[in-house]
């Protein structure tokens with residue numbers, strides 16, 4: 055199978071072991087208590103899918119999904135495989151509107167479920183991709199059903215599904231509409247278009263619900279009249295191919311697909327956790343900034359002491375540590391703050407007095423009142439706390455380390471990334487707002 059070049063090696067192992075491993079992996083992720091509830095909520099759909107996959111693995115189920123444009127005969131094809139009309143079909147487009155499933159009693163002892171899906175035509179770009187992704191996640195084998203040459207939409211869907219590590223069969227249905235030569239030409243054309251991502255043996259013709267054969271009958275008097283002879287579905291090649299895949303790879307495929315999905319989800323969860331931590335940390339830093347700014351505004355201290363006062367931001371550092379999953383002692387927090395404030399002093403010493411104070415006081419005109427001076431002081435305290443918080447956050451994000459950059463470059467980078475003017479302005483407004491509110 056061209057999609058799984060390394061599967062041969064794996065197959066020699068016990069397939070049940072694969073299932074067990076995949077299921078354990080899923081259970082670990084489902085019960086991982088370090089995943090914040092906000093992240094769980096955001097990934098609700100994925101977690102539900104994962105529970106469904108876990109159930110599926112426990113019951114040893116294999117899922118085969120039909121996928122394709124509306125009216126290509128997806129439901130008819132699954133009915134033909136089942137040998138009964140489990141799914142409703144219609145010449146009108148858009149008959150199947152929701153996913154449906156039915157058990158296929160095959161010779162194999164596995165529980166094979168056939169999944170019918172709505173046509174992809176109605177969906178645009180990202181929605182179609184999402185349906186394809188979700189079907190790929192939940193299915194072990196995909197049948198893309200077409201009825202002629204592939205449209206651009208179909209071609210893209212086939213290519214993207216073939217990129218996933220599961221068997222994919224492209225089924226040219228309604229083959230009764232073509233004569234032998236036409237059919238061979240069409241199959242050759244499809245194979246040429248899909249060369250590179252689909253093996254020839256996985257592109258095959260079928261006829262799920264062939265139209266009756268049109269005949270001319272001649273009666274006893276020699277009179278000719280038109281007649282019809284019903285035709286049986288022609289799905290022999292498809293069935294044979296499916297059975298071969300199921301026999302050889304059935305259980306391994308289910309486990310493999312589950313394992314792939316789990317690791318993909320694992321990555322997505324990790325990204326979400328990083329995002330969630332950043333958002334929460336930003337809020338926490340903001341809260342400490344305003345608290346500190348107000349305190350300093352109420353009790354003005356010399357500018358030079360503002361940085362030293364950062365050494366009291368122990369609570370903020372411990373709080374940030376918690377967000378990143380670290381329990382910090384007061385001692386550790388103070389040590390970190392000492393490193394940060396020393397760097398801040400060095401880095402900002404040069405332009406702290408000149409740029410910052412003038413920027414903070416820019417709006418303060420003649421007749422400077424005590425309240426305004428206090429506001430400027432508070433604003434600077436706010437700014438120092440903000441930079442300190444961001445620096446500490448960066449240290450936690452790198453697993454309690456400054457990484458290769460070291461503290462100086464890290465803090466320098468933070469300072470460089472900030473729009474100083476707008477931060478000072480909003481800090482000042484917030485502090486003055488609070489002060490006014492308190493009066």
Ligand SMILES: Nc1nc2c(ncn2[C@@H]2O[C@H](COP(=O)(O)OP(=O)(O)OP(=O)(O)O)[C@@H](O)[C@H]2O)c(=O)[nH]1
Nearest residue numbers: 124125126127128129130143144148149150262263
């Ligand atoms: N000639 C011919 N017609 C077929 C064949 N298979 C299905 N059809 C017809 O194609 C029409 C659509 O079939 P469905 O099975 O409902 O197609 P579908 O892809 O499930 O359609 P949606 O659910 O609407 O997306 C029906 O009228 C079927 O009888 C076939 O092999 N040959």
Ligand SMILES: [Mg+2]
Nearest residue numbers: 128129149150
């Ligand atoms: Mg249908």
